[in-house]
Amino acid sequence: MTTAPDPRRRNEKSHRAIVTAALDLCVERGYGQVTMEAIAAQAGVSKKTIYRWWPSKGAVVLEGIxxxxxxxxxxxxxxxxxxxxxxxxxxxxxxxxxxxxxxxxxxxxxxxxxxxxxxxxxxxxxxxxxxxxxxxxxxxxxxxxxxxxxxxxxxxxxxxxxxxxxxxxxxxxxxxxxxxxxxxxxxxxxxxxxx
Amino acid sequence: MTTAPDPRRRNEKSHRAIVTAALDLCVERGYGQVTMEAIAAQAGVSKKTIYRWWPSKGAVVLEGIxxxxxxxxxxxxxxxxxxxxxxxxxxxxxxxxxxxxxxxxxxxxxxxxxxxxxxxxxxxxxxxxxxxxxxxxxxxxxxxxxxxxxxxxxxxxxxxxxxxxxxxxxxxxxxxxxxxxxxxxxxxxxxxxxx
DNA sequence: AGTTCAACGACACGACACGTGTCGTGTTTT
DNA sequence: AAAACACGACACGTGTCGTGTCGTTGAACT
Missing domain, CATH: 1.10.357.10 (Tetracycline Repressor, domain 2)
Incomplete structure (x- = not known):
């Protein structure tokens, strides 16, 4: 039961960077080869930040879709x-x-x-x-x-x-x-x- | 370049057990949750034996399909x-x-x-x-x-x-x-x- | 303007599955 | 009988997972 994060304090820049990175990586190497680590690296973001807002890799990509x-x-x-x-x-x-x-x-x-x-x-x-x-x-x-x-x-x-x-x-x-x-x-x- | 194994010497019992186990596990927990380790364990077989005959998890299941x-x-x-x-x-x-x-x-x-x-x-x-x-x-x-x-x-x-x-x-x-x-x-x- | 507090990045961790390698055993082919 | 080879057991290094910790940063309230 992790307490839900506060959306008002969300860093929109990171938000954008993550979704964009996820989509770019999917196009570049194919969905199956994309990892959370790679998304985090490409977006210049900590993995923790991704997991704070999305439950899974699929969810991130889905938002892009x-x-x-x-x-x-x-x-x-x-x-x-x-x-x-x-x-x-x-x-x-x-x-x-x-x-x-x-x-x-x-x-x-x-x-x-x-x-x-x-x-x-x-x-x-x-x-x-x-x-x-x-x-x-x-x-x-x-x-x-x-x-x-x-x-x-x-x-x-x-x-x-x-x-x-x-x-x-x-x-x-x-x-x-x-x-x-x-x-x-x-x-x-x-x-x-x-x- | 691993040399191809000799099909004549293949253990049919293991063959059957592997395919059956793969299919059963798919039904039981869903394709995505099935692992090579689990197939090997359920079939009572070494992982090595699976990799000797199939290139990937998908290939095993595909044979079942x-x-x-x-x-x-x-x-x-x-x-x-x-x-x-x-x-x-x-x-x-x-x-x-x-x-x-x-x-x-x-x-x-x-x-x-x-x-x-x-x-x-x-x-x-x-x-x-x-x-x-x-x-x-x-x-x-x-x-x-x-x-x-x-x-x-x-x-x-x-x-x-x-x-x-x-x-x-x-x-x-x-x-x-x-x-x-x-x-x-x-x-x-x-x-x-x-x- | 100052204080607070949660989101952030960096980093480390244990767990798990991957694919491969080695070795001794047993069975099948020659 | 001997050689060849598939087999099970087991260990290894790698990569990714999801989570945890910690000090920093920046936005939201007083």
């Missing part, structure tokens, strides 16, 4: 569900599944299967985004852009599933054209009946 | 593509994504993002199965059960993507009814044009 995720475009509502999904999924693809950062994101998801605490943190991050997608799709359904009986959760699985599947099984990520095709094809199944 | 995977029904061809896909995907779901074993499989996929060797081993396991699915779908297309321009690879992504997505992101796995719905809906997109 959360910032990256924050850059992802929030769900738009231009009235055109296909266009909005394309915008969103393309952004997700660009920010999380392409380039060196993809390894970082994949690494955290991976680590969550070893680290019980990370499961919660990850869910807290992913959950609201799924909810946002659900929301947006429901609205589209109400506006008649999808069939009245369209299964919103199923649509989400069909759209996001392949993205994560390819990321986590080391398959080539989708190109922007391909992601458009997935959206187009998937939504076609749930299109409203032609009159 | 490969056995479990071997139990999965190979792709049938009854002439009905929907029925065959249902059989196959349900088997995959049952064997790999449900019950305590799911954590083992997820753990190995996870670890592959930390362990370069595991990527190859995993690909060697998954690759042929993807190829089999591709093969089967191509045949269905030739037989007119799918549209002539159906994108076989895309179909595979749409079918397997959601399964892995839910497994790896800690979401509830599909029920058999739900997996049937995925198949039905996905194939509907690529149905041959009505005449």
């Amino acid at each position: 959360a910032e990256l995720v924050g850059e992802v475009t929030p769900f738009l509502d231009t009235g055109d569900i296909v266009a909005d999904l394309t915008t969103q999924l393309t952004a997700v693809l660009d920010h999380m599944m392409t380039g060196p950062r993809s390894a970082v994101y994949a690494g955290v998801i991976a680590e969550s299967h070893h680290d019980r605490e990370l499961v919660g943190a990850l869910s807290a991050m992913v959950g609201p985004r799924i909810e946002a997608a659900r929301e947006r799709l429901r609205r589209a359904r109400e506006q008649g852009q999808l069939a009245a009986d369209a299964d919103v959760d199923l649509i989400i699985d069909l759209l996001y599933g392949p993205l994560y599947y390819r990321l986590l099984l080391h398959l080539e990520p989708y190109s922007p054209e391909r992601i458009r095709m997935v959206i187009e094809r998937t939504l076609a199944v749930f299109a409203p009946p032609a009159e | 490969a056995e479990l995977v071997g139990e999965v029904t190979p792709f049938l061809d009854t002439g009905d593509i929907v029925a065959d896909l249902t059989t196959q995907l349900t088997a995959v779901l049952d064997h790999m994504m449900t019950g305590p074993r799911s954590a083992v499989y997820a753990g190995v996929i996870a670890e592959s993002h930390h362990d370069r060797e595991l990527v190859g081993a995993l690909s060697a396991m998954v690759g042929p199965r993807i190829e089999a699915a591709r093969e089967r779908l191509r045949r269905a297309r030739e037989q007119g059960q799918l549209a002539a321009d159906a994108d076989v690879d895309l179909i595979i992504d749409l079918l397997y993507g959601p399964l892995y997505y839910r497994l790896l992101l800690h979401l509830e796995p599909y029920s058999p009814e739900r997996i049937r719905m995925v198949i039905e809906r996905t194939l509907a997109v690529f149905a041959p044009p009505a005449e």
